[in-house]
Amino acid sequence: MPADTTPTNASSMNATTTNSNETATPPEHSVPAVQRAIRLLRYIGSGRSCRNLTSAAADLAINRTTLMRLLATLKDEGLIATIPSTTSNSQGGYRLSWGVLELSQGMNQQQALLDQAQPVLEQLAEQCGMSAYLAVADGGYSLYLARAIARGSLVSNLSTGTRLPLYRTSVGRALLAAMTVEEASQRLQQLPPEHTADIAPTQVLDELTRDRAAGLSWSLGRYEANVGSCAIALCPQANQPIAAINLVGPGQRFVDQPEDVADALRRAAAEILAVIPG
Numbered sequence: 001m002p003a004d005t006t007p008t009n010a011s012s013m014n015a016t017t018t019n020s021n022e023t024a025t026p027p028e029h030s031v032p033a034v035q036r037a038i039r040l041l042r043y044i045g046s047g048r049s050c051r052n053l054t055s056a057a058a059d060l061a062i063n064r065t066t067l068m069r070l071l072a073t074l075k076d077e078g079l080i081a082t083i084p085s086t087t088s089n090s091q092g093g094y095r096l097s098w099g100v101l102e103l104s105q106g107m108n109q110q111q112a113l114l115d116q117a118q119p120v121l122e123q124l125a126e127q128c129g130m131s132a133y134l135a136v137a138d139g140g141y142s143l144y145l146a147r148a149i150a151r152g153s154l155v156s157n158l159s160t161g162t163r164l165p166l167y168r169t170s171v172g173r174a175l176l177a178a179m180t181v182e183e184a185s186q187r188l189q190q191l192p193p194e195h196t197a198d199i200a201p202t203q204v205l206d207e208l209t210r211d212r213a214a215g216l217s218w219s220l221g222r223y224e225a226n227v228g229s230c231a232i233a234l235c236p237q238a239n240q241p242i243a244a245i246n247l248v249g250p251g252q253r254f255v256d257q258p259e260d261v262a263d264a265l266r267r268a269a270a271e272i273l274a275v276i277p278g
Contacts, residue, residue: 036062040070041096044080049093051083079103110136113243114146116275121148121245124268128261130249131156132268135171137179137241138163140190142172145243156227156248165195167204170219170231171246176204177211178233178241184208216262221251228254232265234273242276245269 039060043050050056050071057067071094074080078099083092117134125132125148133156134146141163149157166172166187176184188196188204211217219229231246245268247261254261 036060036066037070037074040067040074041079041100044094045096045100049083049095051093110145113272113276117243117245117272118146118148120268120271121146124148124245124247124264125150128247128249128253128264130247130253131158132245132247133158133171134243134245135169135175136243137166137172137175137187140166140187140195142166142169142175142244144171156229165191167199167207169246170217170229170248171244173208173211173217174231174233174244174246175241177208177217178235178239178244180239181205181208183239216265217246218254218258220254226251228252230254230258230261230265232269234269234276236273236276245272 043060053064053067057064078097080094081097083095121132121134129150132148133144135142135144144158144160144162147158147160164172166176176187217231221227228251229246229248231244233241233244235241247265
């Protein structure tokens with residue numbers, strides 16, 4: 001697979017469920033109980049209070065007993081709360097609770113990261129005449145969330161939302177190298193066999209040791225001739241990367257001017273980290 005150029009098969013990761021009943025075959029790797037809980041949260045979040053359990057169970061294609069158990073569990077976890085019945089308001093039922101807001105804080109922080117990183121990526125891409133990307137670790141994959149393509153740079157044109165196995169790209173290896181060895185190993189184990197059949201875990205860990213010592217992850221024509229890339233992790237705290245950024249461009253640039261590439265990435269990483277809260 002070419003480095004930073006070929007997306008995974010998204011259809012295998014975004015299978016949908018049917019709405020007929022609880023016996024519908026779930027997508028591979030999905031947990032039906034979790035899917036039902038998430039559908040219930042969305043249902044309540046849309047303004048439907050589940051006051052009428054029979055009607056809500058029918059809407060959600062689950063039985064009434066399962067619905068009652070899900071409501072009790074979500075309430076115990078602080079994700080929903082009961083709506084008091086009063087003389088003036090006999091509605092009752094459930095509403096979303098503060099626990100949902102707590103979960104959303106991570107997304108707010110991620111959006112703040114993207115807002116601060118985008119202009120830095122654009123400057124980095126134009127300065128170096130290459131493509132610049134920002135990605136985060138999502139299970140065993142790197143998830144590309146932001147990009148900047150320099151004018152005339154057509155070597156790499158990944159779209160945001162692309163997911164690639166962490167160990168296959170420089171940006172993914174930078175994320176792995178910035179983690180503890182234990183976490184990196186766990187991430188690799190989360191990948192399905194078809195994404196790890198062509199490489200030994202020990203080989204990946206040896207590469208991560210070199211990347212960790214260098215503070216950068218390089219790929220020079222490794223997966224596609226004449227294409228190079230270099231990545232650096234964004235780590236506000238040791239072993240806790242929040243993202244990684246990389247440059248992708250003509251391989252000869254990485255051979256002739258490695259220090260220029262490395263210095264540009266280090267400056268961009270420092271600039272992003274300097275404006276990220278916390």
